[in-house]
Amino acid sequence: MGSCRDMNMIACLSLMVMVGLVPMLMKGATAADYAVGDSLGWTLPPNTSFYSDWAASKTFRLGDILVFNSTGDHTVADGTKEEYDNCSSSGIIFGSPVNVNLTTAGSHYYFCTVGDHCKQGQKFTITVGSSSTISAPPPPPSGAHSIVASALLGLIISTLVICFFTYM
Numbered sequence: 001m002g003s004c005r006d007m008n009m010i011a012c013l014s015l016m017v018m019v020g021l022v023p024m025l026m027k028g029a030t031a032a033d034y035a036v037g038d039s040l041g042w043t044l045p046p047n048t049s050f051y052s053d054w055a056a057s058k059t060f061r062l063g064d065i066l067v068f069n070s071t072g073d074h075t076v077a078d079g080t081k082e083e084y085d086n087c088s089s090s091g092i093i094f095g096s097p098v099n100v101n102l103t104t105a106g107s108h109y110y111f112c113t114v115g116d117h118c119k120q121g122q123k124f125t126i127t128v129g130s131s132s133t134i135s136a137p138p139p140p141p142s143g144a145h146s147i148v149a150s151a152l153l154g155l156i157i158s159t160l161v162i163c164f165f166t167y168m
Protein backbone atom coordinates (compact mmCIF):
# COMPACT_ATOMS: atom_id res chain seq x y z
CA MET A 1 0.00 0.00 0.00
CA GLY A 2 1.06 3.61 -0.20
CA SER A 3 1.00 4.25 3.56
CA CYS A 4 4.79 4.52 3.90
CA ARG A 5 4.91 7.18 1.21
CA ASP A 6 2.09 9.04 2.96
CA MET A 7 3.96 8.89 6.26
CA ASN A 8 7.10 10.23 4.62
CA MET A 9 5.10 13.07 3.17
CA ILE A 10 3.64 13.90 6.61
CA ALA A 11 7.12 13.76 8.16
CA CYS A 12 8.46 16.01 5.44
CA LEU A 13 5.66 18.57 5.91
CA SER A 14 6.12 18.53 9.69
CA LEU A 15 9.85 19.09 9.23
CA MET A 16 9.19 22.15 7.08
CA VAL A 17 6.77 23.57 9.67
CA MET A 18 9.31 23.03 12.47
CA VAL A 19 12.16 24.58 10.50
CA GLY A 20 9.92 27.60 10.06
CA LEU A 21 9.17 27.73 13.80
CA VAL A 22 12.81 27.95 14.95
CA PRO A 23 13.47 31.55 13.75
CA MET A 24 10.17 32.62 15.34
CA LEU A 25 11.23 31.15 18.70
CA MET A 26 14.65 32.79 18.47
CA LYS A 27 13.02 36.15 17.75
CA GLY A 28 11.51 36.00 21.27
CA ALA A 29 14.97 36.64 22.73
CA THR A 30 15.42 40.03 21.05
CA ALA A 31 13.86 43.44 21.81
CA ALA A 32 10.16 43.63 21.05
CA ASP A 33 7.62 46.28 20.09
CA TYR A 34 4.38 46.16 22.08
CA ALA A 35 1.27 47.86 20.71
CA VAL A 36 -0.41 49.08 23.90
CA GLY A 37 -3.91 47.59 24.15
CA ASP A 38 -3.19 45.51 21.03
CA SER A 39 -5.87 46.18 18.39
CA LEU A 40 -7.83 48.57 20.64
CA GLY A 41 -4.89 50.96 20.78
CA TRP A 42 -4.53 53.73 23.36
CA THR A 43 -8.03 55.00 24.04
CA LEU A 44 -10.89 54.79 26.54
CA PRO A 45 -10.96 51.11 27.54
CA PRO A 46 -14.15 48.97 27.69
CA ASN A 47 -13.49 48.41 31.42
CA THR A 48 -11.16 49.77 34.11
CA SER A 49 -8.89 46.71 34.19
CA PHE A 50 -8.39 46.47 30.41
CA TYR A 51 -4.89 48.01 30.26
CA SER A 52 -3.78 46.39 33.53
CA ASP A 53 -4.79 43.02 32.11
CA TRP A 54 -2.96 43.80 28.88
CA ALA A 55 0.23 44.77 30.72
CA ALA A 56 -0.01 41.73 33.02
CA SER A 57 -0.01 39.43 29.99
CA LYS A 58 3.38 40.69 28.79
CA THR A 59 6.99 40.47 29.94
CA PHE A 60 8.90 43.69 29.39
CA ARG A 61 12.67 43.97 29.02
CA LEU A 62 15.15 46.77 28.49
CA GLY A 63 15.22 47.80 24.85
CA ASP A 64 11.56 46.96 24.27
CA ILE A 65 9.30 49.66 22.83
CA LEU A 66 5.76 50.59 23.87
CA VAL A 67 3.78 51.75 20.86
CA PHE A 68 0.85 53.98 21.87
CA ASN A 69 -1.58 54.14 18.96
CA SER A 70 -4.47 56.57 19.21
CA THR A 71 -6.60 58.57 16.84
CA GLY A 72 -8.53 60.73 19.32
CA ASP A 73 -7.36 63.25 21.91
CA HIS A 74 -5.09 61.31 24.28
CA THR A 75 -1.75 61.77 25.98
CA VAL A 76 0.81 59.48 27.58
CA ALA A 77 2.10 60.57 30.99
CA ASP A 78 5.20 58.84 32.32
CA GLY A 79 4.75 59.53 36.01
CA THR A 80 5.44 58.39 39.53
CA LYS A 81 3.32 55.87 41.42
CA GLU A 82 1.66 58.70 43.35
CA GLU A 83 0.81 60.59 40.16
CA TYR A 84 -0.49 57.36 38.65
CA ASP A 85 -2.70 56.66 41.67
CA ASN A 86 -4.04 60.23 41.65
CA CYS A 87 -4.32 60.42 37.84
CA SER A 88 -2.47 63.74 37.81
CA SER A 89 0.94 64.32 36.28
CA SER A 90 3.60 66.96 36.75
CA GLY A 91 6.19 64.90 34.87
CA ILE A 92 6.84 63.93 31.28
CA ILE A 93 3.78 63.95 29.01
CA PHE A 94 3.82 62.84 25.40
CA GLY A 95 1.16 63.49 22.81
CA SER A 96 -0.19 60.20 21.47
CA PRO A 97 0.59 58.46 19.09
CA VAL A 98 4.08 57.99 20.48
CA ASN A 99 6.68 55.26 20.85
CA VAL A 100 8.24 54.94 24.30
CA ASN A 101 11.61 53.17 24.58
CA LEU A 102 12.07 51.21 27.77
CA THR A 103 15.55 52.37 28.73
CA THR A 104 15.39 52.02 32.52
CA ALA A 105 14.63 48.94 34.60
CA GLY A 106 12.05 48.90 37.37
CA SER A 107 8.47 50.14 37.59
CA HIS A 108 6.93 52.52 35.08
CA TYR A 109 3.55 54.23 35.33
CA TYR A 110 1.65 55.35 32.24
CA PHE A 111 -1.69 57.12 32.01
CA CYS A 112 -3.68 59.53 29.88
CA THR A 113 -4.07 63.08 31.23
CA VAL A 114 -7.08 64.05 29.09
CA GLY A 115 -10.37 64.55 30.99
CA ASP A 116 -11.21 61.64 33.29
CA HIS A 117 -9.68 59.03 30.92
CA CYS A 118 -7.21 57.87 33.58
CA LYS A 119 -9.98 57.38 36.14
CA GLN A 120 -11.89 55.38 33.52
CA GLY A 121 -8.97 52.99 33.28
CA GLN A 122 -6.72 54.47 30.59
CA LYS A 123 -3.68 53.64 32.71
CA PHE A 124 -1.30 50.79 33.41
CA THR A 125 1.91 50.01 35.20
CA ILE A 126 4.75 47.76 34.04
CA THR A 127 7.94 46.37 35.54
CA VAL A 128 10.92 46.29 33.20
CA GLY A 129 13.42 43.52 33.85
CA SER A 130 16.97 44.49 34.79
CA SER A 131 19.88 44.42 32.34
CA SER A 132 21.00 41.04 33.68
CA THR A 133 17.93 39.42 32.13
CA ILE A 134 18.89 40.75 28.70
CA SER A 135 22.59 39.76 28.78
CA ALA A 136 21.87 36.23 29.98
CA PRO A 137 20.10 34.02 27.43
CA PRO A 138 16.47 33.76 28.56
CA PRO A 139 15.57 30.13 29.42
CA PRO A 140 12.12 29.86 27.73
CA PRO A 141 13.35 30.05 24.09
CA SER A 142 16.17 27.51 24.62
CA GLY A 143 13.69 25.22 26.40
CA ALA A 144 11.35 25.57 23.44
CA HIS A 145 14.21 24.68 21.09
CA SER A 146 14.89 21.43 22.88
CA ILE A 147 11.16 20.62 22.84
CA VAL A 148 11.13 21.15 19.07
CA ALA A 149 14.30 19.08 18.68
CA SER A 150 12.92 16.15 20.69
CA ALA A 151 9.55 16.38 18.93
CA LEU A 152 11.37 16.27 15.59
CA LEU A 153 13.51 13.33 16.66
CA GLY A 154 10.45 11.49 17.94
CA LEU A 155 8.64 12.10 14.69
CA ILE A 156 11.52 10.79 12.57
CA ILE A 157 11.95 7.68 14.74
CA SER A 158 8.21 6.89 14.78
CA THR A 159 8.03 7.38 11.01
CA LEU A 160 10.93 4.95 10.51
CA VAL A 161 9.32 2.42 12.86
CA ILE A 162 5.93 2.69 11.10
CA CYS A 163 7.58 2.37 7.69
CA PHE A 164 9.59 -0.63 8.87
CA PHE A 165 6.51 -2.50 10.10
CA THR A 166 4.51 -1.54 7.02
CA TYR A 167 7.11 -3.29 4.85
CA MET A 168 7.43 -6.41 7.08
Ligand SMILES: [Cu+2]
Pocket residue numbers: 043044073074075112113114117118122
Ligand atom coordinates in the same frame (compact mmCIF):
# COMPACT_ATOMS: atom_id res chain seq x y z
CU1 LIG B 1 -7.20 59.58 26.90
